[in-house]
Amino acid sequence: MLQIITEKFFPPGERYETLHRAILYTNYRVMRGEKIITPIGYLLPSTGLHSLATLTCEMLEKQEKYPDGPKLGVFVATTGDDLLNDFAAVISFFLNVTCTPDPDLTRRLLLAERPSLGIEAVPSRFIRRMFDKDVHARDGEAAALTAFIKQLIGLERETFVGAMRAIRQFVIGSHRLADDLNLAYTLFVTSIESLAQGFDGHVAEWSDYDPRKRKKIDGALKDASDEVAAGVRDAILSNEHVALARRFRDFAMAHVAPSFFRVEAAGAQGPISGPDLPIALQQAYSIRSSYVHLLRDVPRQLTISGFPEATEVDDRKTLSFAGLSRLSRHIIMQFIARGRIVEREAFDYRRELPGIVTVKLSPEYWVASTGGFDHKTAPVRLAAFLEQITAAVLQHQKDAKLTDLGPILTMVEHSVSGLRKPSQRLPMLTLYFLFHQFAGPEFSCKQWPALFEKHKADFDAPTVESFVAHLITGNRVEWTLEQLEELHKTYFKTRHTASVTKIGLLLEAALSLYVAEVNRLAGNNARARALVAFAVDSHPGHAALRTYEASLPAELAEINWTGILLPPRPSSEGPSADPVPAA
Incomplete structure (x- = not known):
């Protein structure tokens, strides 16, 4: 601000x-x-x-x-x-x-x-x-x-944000001296580390990698070509934070000006020397890591009140609170003084x-928007429409409605046949199919049902889109137990990746209960019970599901997902859901 x-x-x-x-x-x-x-x-x-x-x-x-x-x-x-x-x-x-x-x-x-x-x-x-x-x-x-x-x-904005973050850490660290010396020391270190991580321009080299891990990987790559070995090492380095302690130490040393040992040292009690500073920085980072990862207290030598800036810990020079505070403040000041000044800058400050x-807005505001809609974003739109179906059709929530998907379904009719892979077509086709199952005839698209019939075979393979299409419309899936188990395993393993359609908590529980019932029919009662427990873990907020698990009898009866998860259907209920115009 x-x-x-x-x-x-x-x-x-x-x-x-x-x-x-x-x-x-x-x-x-x-x-x-x-x-x-x-x-x-x-x-x-x-x-x-x-x-x-x-x-x-x-x-x-x-x-x-x-x-x-x-x-x-x-x-x-x-x-x-x-x-x-x-x-x-x-x-x-x-x-x-x-x-x-x-x-x-x-x-x-x-x-x-x-x-x-x-x-x-x-x-x-x-x-x-x-x-x-x-x-x-x-x-x-x-x-x-x-x-x-x-x-x-x-x-520059990025530099300013980094500087303010470090300043806040420094000040908060100072305040923590009143109640937590361990946290205070750690925050002083991280006020420097935050700058080192974001602004040191460090490019990791293979020699920076953990020597123990490096030796094993080099051994595994000994017969690989130089090109393959280099590619593997680059891929490993791109996903690792390597040499963090060294980066911290190098950044700090690069931002220590001569004035730290001269004008600013006047009046300091036992100021740290230049040759001792690298070791003291290494000690400070080690103390910080021991606290963050193991909750180990700072060495007792540092808890003694007084102002000497360095003391001996295990025969190594170690910065006291006074020394670390002065050093942190100096490095942050140097970082700011060396930063590039810009008078004006393009930045979305809002x-x-x-x-x-x-x-994320409620689906009715964007699910039917044509902007950015294609086969890559179709899983997100399908997930949003499944959320509406769950609320309006399955759970009969008051005032829940389905959005008129006409604008994007017209795009589906123009583009779906040009997609070569069923995996690209399925999210679009599932949207197209489910909408027409619950919308009245007056909302039908021009190519319905011919377009669906043309690509109906896409729904034969065990996919999560095909499963929810069958499940919601009451059609039995003709897949083997092994295929259903693999679908269940794959979905829950990959559901947080961008290309996977997320079906929501209730339908995820329904998937687990459905596979549980197939296992029960096959005589796999232990697996069926495990899947019921998995359903509860997946949707712990569903009271009826928790009650069902708690009352499971020794001899399992039919596991009917609709009777467990859905409320009774109102006897006076009219049409299942009327689409509202797209926002």
């Missing part, structure tokens, strides 16, 4: 302007009458609150003004919360102070006299300045903050606005 309100991504035109004002609670004390002006907002000292310093923050949010003026659905402004939180995080990071919109959090970080459970000291005993009760503004800090923010918001969430 800090970048968006600067109009960097807006075309020329008028703007909506909204002033956001809030109090930031801090330990940073500014002389009365001094006003800090930054490219994204103003800071003014105000009356303190119970030993806390306060800054009144003002930010002017700008958003594009639509030519037609304000109306329903036009975005005018955010609540300002994200803006204020990010501004506070930037202030805290750059000035190395505590600054939050939350007085209770600020008070806990600065004024607590006793440490939290399991921690030996309050935050001010691990890091200098940030948690001191009073930090008085120094000459030049306001100008430096302004220059830093100007550089930050001027970055996706980044707070509260904007992309969700």
